Amino acid sequence: xxxxxxxxxxxxxxxxxxxxxxxxxxxxxxxxxxxxxxxxxxxxxxxxxxxxxxxxxxxxxxxxxxxxxxxxxxxxxxxxxxxxxxxxxxxxxxxxxxxxxxxxxxxxxxxxxxxxxxxxxxxxxxxxxxxxxxxxxxxxxxxxxxxxxxxxxxxxxxxxxxxxxxxxxxxxxxxxxxxxxxxxxxxxxxxxxxxxxxxxxxxxxxxxxxxxxxxxxxxxxxxxxxxxxxxxxxxxxxxxxxxxxxxxxxxxxxxxxxxxxxxxxxxxxxxxxxxxxxxxxxxxxxxxxxxxxxxxxxxxxxxxxxxxxxxxxxxxxxxxxxxxxxxxxxxxxxxxxxxxxxxxxxxxxxxxxxxxxxxxxxxxxxxxxxxxxxxxxxxxxxxxxxxxxxxxxx
Numbered sequence: 001x002x003x004x005x006x007x008x009x010x011x012x013x014x015x016x017x018x019x020x021x022x023x024x025x026x027x028x029x030x031x032x033x034x035x036x037x038x039x040x041x042x043x044x045x046x047x048x049x050x051x052x053x054x055x056x057x058x059x060x061x062x063x064x065x066x067x068x069x070x071x072x073x074x075x076x077x078x079x080x081x082x083x084x085x086x087x088x089x090x091x092x093x094x095x096x097x098x099x100x101x102x103x104x105x106x107x108x109x110x111x112x113x114x115x116x117x118x119x120x121x122x123x124x125x126x127x128x129x130x131x132x133x134x135x136x137x138x139x140x141x142x143x144x145x146x147x148x149x150x151x152x153x154x155x156x157x158x159x160x161x162x163x164x165x166x167x168x169x170x171x172x173x174x175x176x177x178x179x180x181x182x183x184x185x186x187x188x189x190x191x192x193x194x195x196x197x198x199x200x201x202x203x204x205x206x207x208x209x210x211x212x213x214x215x216x217x218x219x220x221x222x223x224x225x226x227x228x229x230x231x232x233x234x235x236x237x238x239x240x241x242x243x244x245x246x247x248x249x250x251x252x253x254x255x256x257x258x259x260x261x262x263x264x265x266x267x268x269x270x271x272x273x274x275x276x277x278x279x280x281x282x283x284x285x286x287x288x289x290x291x292x293x294x295x296x297x298x299x300x301x302x303x304x305x306x307x308x309x310x311x312x313x314x315x316x317x318x319x320x321x322x323x324x325x326x327x328x329x330x331x332x333x334x335x336x337x338x339x340x341x342x343x344x345x346x347x348x349x350x351x352x353x354x355x356x357x358x359x360x361x362x363x364x365x366x367x368x369x370x371x372x373x374x375x376x377x378x379x380x381x382x383x384x385x386x387x388x389x390x391x392x393x394x
Contacts (some may be wrong), residue, residue, distance in 0.1 A: 049061045056083060070093075074101040076098075116241060119138075139151070144173075151214060189206055189209070192281060193251050202311045206226060207223055208224060217324070219282070239272065290318025307309045321379055323360040323382050
């Protein structure tokens with residue numbers, strides 16, 4: 001009997017942890033590369049290599065004997081992925097695709113070449129260039145930023161000094177500074193798709209996401225009051241990007257829905273691509289309980305080139321709210337009796353992390369036919385686990 005193919009996963013965070021459950025159901029062994037033997041994913045995966053994602057020898061060890069290597073974050077150097085591919089280990093997504101999630105400047109250039117709509121942007125190197133671009137604007141480091149890090153809103157020329165300094169300090173690592181127009185958007189959307197090497201692809205319902213301090217706080221699936229034609233446009237755009245970039249696995253296309261004057265008496269909406277992520281994504285966590293096939297299972301199916309599962313929703317509405325640490329957070333498991341007794345249909349996903357303010361510690365999913373009810377249930381539970389609700393809310 002041939003053993004099941006091993007999937008090597010680079011990164012020890014909660015995304016790798018959440019791959020473990022569908023992998024177990026599929027009978028697919030996962031081997032983890034983590035720089036912390038007590039990381040979120042290391043707590044649930046026995047087969048692991050302790051090492052850093054920038055260490056080629058560590059990458060070779062985790063890939064040894066694996067059928068494929070995938071990532072739970074975008075920070076693996078492209079030259080290391082190419083070295084693995086040359087040694088016969090498929091890396092999915094591959095380095096030529098992944099660079100568009102690693103480098104925002106490269107992504108903007110490619111999206112413009114493809115005619116994909118996005119905010120006006122330019123690489124800037126000094127305050128004069130920022131002023132010439134136009135204020136107010138958003139400045140982003142092209143590499144390394146996430147969850148609001150490496151992003152600044154610049155309203156006055158002096159506001160550019162810190163991001164310019166940060167970019168200059170990291171210039172040897174290929175970091176540049178990207179200026180983007182400050183978009184007046186109606187809301188943020190996310191179009192999540194998954195694509196296999198064979199070319200098979202599937203698109204999840206487009207969702208609405210809400211950010212707090214640069215961190216995804218809440219997701220509603222599907223996006224409320226979204227024009228059906230615009231929803232199809234967002235899905236088609238994401239599928240096109242996945243195909244053009246030859247993405248394997250999950251691709252999240254984060255979008256701005258903006259309002260632009262039309263020639264008629266009303267207003268029309270349009271979509272702008274904000275960022276790309278080539279891995280399971282926070283805006284897809286609702287799929288664990290609200291979709292026929294979760295983003296995590298479909299990511300594994302895709303990287304193994306198995307037929308993809310249905311991405312359709314199981315319920316009319318699913319709401320995901322992140323559990324973020326606060327100064328009031330204590331032992332998260334102490335929240336179970338209240339949350340479970342109050343809402344037996346609630347789904348709780350905790351990451352095994354030590355609490356600290358602002359840290360993603362888990363998320364909750366609530367689903368049903370009434371959106372307001374789902375929102376209330378999910379928000380209450382997340383606040384309870386975070387410690388931001390007291391006994392008076394019982």
